[in-house]
Amino acid sequence: DVKVTQSSRYLVKRTGEKVFLECVQDMDHENMFWYRQDPGLGLRLIYFSYDVKMKEKGDIPEGYSVSREKKERFSLILESASTNQTSMYLCASSPGTAKNEQYFGPGTRLTVT
């Protein structure tokens, strides 16, 4: 079974702190994704990566950066957390096949106070 893990289920940070959200997948998938999910807005893509050290902006990249130094790990960085970044963050990976279905981690519920 594909396993996508995220470093924390719940996280509370203060405004202005630098926040790291880690995601690891164990199936040698090519592609990895970070989404945020807010009520009424569905899932919105923040960044994705289709290869090691390769990244592309999604729909809402402002205030975020990412890092993919190894194939299995994709990190989301909030350089200076703000209250409007309070959200559920979901990481996903996909294998790069024709079907290319995404497998998700359990999510991190981040609260910025």
Next chain:
Amino acid sequence: AQKITQTQPGMFVQEKEAVTLDCTYDTSDPSYGLFWYKQPSSGEMIFLIYQGSYDQQNATEGRYSLNFQKARKSANLVISASQLGDSAMYFCAMRGGDYSSNTGKLIFGQGTTLQVKP
């Protein structure tokens, strides 16, 4: 531009009955894929079923089937014999175009909350 629309914010179904969750999409790409995901209250997104745009038959996975009507650009999810554990939010998603096919990038609908009544 590609778009996914789920018009039912919430639905109820009686246990053991069938239910249809609606999804319409818009794309100009001839090759695309459609997905359904389930999100229980625990938060994890679970992949349910996939339909490719060139697939001749509707996809089925156990109690899940996808009613794919290409001309109408609809990809409704049918859950047969509903169970209490089916209570969750359900998302329709689409992958389209050569670039999206390579990267696996998806766009998601707003979701439909399904509640199964005992």
